[in-house]
Amino acid sequence: MGRYIARRLLLIVPTLFGIMVINFTIVQFAPGGPVEQVLAQASGFSMSATAAVSSSSLGPSGDTGYTGSSGLDPELVARLEKQFGFDKPAHERFFLMMGNYLRLDFGSSYFQDRAVIDLVVERLPVSISLGLWSLLLIYSISIPLGIAKAVRDGQRFDLWTSGVVFTAYAVPGFLFAILLIVVFAGGSYFDWFPLRGLTSENFDDLTWFAKVRDYFWHLALPLTALTIGGFATLTMLTKNSFLEELNKQFVLTARAKGVTERRVLYGHVFRNAMLIVVAGFPAAFVGILFTGALLIEVIFSLDGIGLLGYEAVVKRDYPILFGTLFSFTLIGLIMQLIGDLTYVLVDPRIDFEARDV
Secondary structure (H helix, E strand, C coil): CCHHHHHHHHHHHHHHHHHHHHHHHHHHHCCCHHHHHHHHHHHCCCHHHHHHHCCCEEEEEECCCHHHHHHHCCHHHHHHHHCCCCCCCHHHHHHHHHHHCCCCCCCCCCCCCCCCHHHHHHHHHHHHHHHHHHHHHHHHHHHHHHHHHHHCCHHHHHHHHHHHHHHHHCCCHHHHHHHHHHHHHHCCCCCCCCCCCCCCCCHHHHHHHHHHHHHHHHHHHHHHHHHHHHHHHHHHHHHHHHHHHCCCCCHHHHHHHHHHHHHHHHHHHHHHHHHHHHHHHHHHHHHHHHCCCHHHHHCCCCCCHHHHHHHHHCCCCCHHHHHHHHHHHHHHHHHHHHHHHHHHHHHCCCCEEEEEE
């Protein structure tokens, strides 16, 4: 197992480097860079006007073509390019950026005048709260429900719960979020829950118990929207995993020997059936933490990592864009390795050391 872990850790380096190269190259051809946006503001153009510039009109830095047509002072353009670092060739900027990342120096935001690491640390608790609690709820609902559906396969309980599951799968989570706001957050019916933020304005003045209650009071609607939109897939995965195991020969043999159904289910079937479900937890956490909660963060005005990355893409705030991409990719690759190791913890018979990968 030690050699397998070492190989996987070594593979992280070229994989991460390749992902950064591809994304950096794509960004070089994207119109509406940071220099272009500053010049557009100086010329009285809107942000949407800068995005309409075709990439064929851009210079080597991705900004010069637009400024020439605007009749702006070339010295101003040159100063802005130097300020944003676009006075260097693309390959030189890339290797300089990667060298800084190796020292965990992600630079400063172009438009917020703050270190990228500070912005990430500030917003990380929001995303972690949404990710951890929503996954806890999803697994707490999906696993028992999937087992119950597998045991009652084809019965009335299985049929009507399948209707609920497929409805939840078909309707996007953000639509559930809007419905929850309309019904429970002062829309057209009830005003039971807050509409924005993770805590109240007087949070620091509350007692410990009141802080916990206030925290979950603000999380109630976002977590409900995430859970409803995310439990369907895991429920069906759990059901199908248990059905597959229940139809195997060793289960029939155990039943023939007079083993109780509960012992068969939780003593023989559970570990094998839960292998793929439990091992997928790290990847599921990364997915919800960095991407799945984006629209929920926007709808409920929660300043999380997903919203930070989205704003960086819209504003072309490259330090935040590439800094968060580097961090998320690295965490995702490590979580994939943790997922593989989880297989071994769930079923020690699995031996990755014997494989060539």
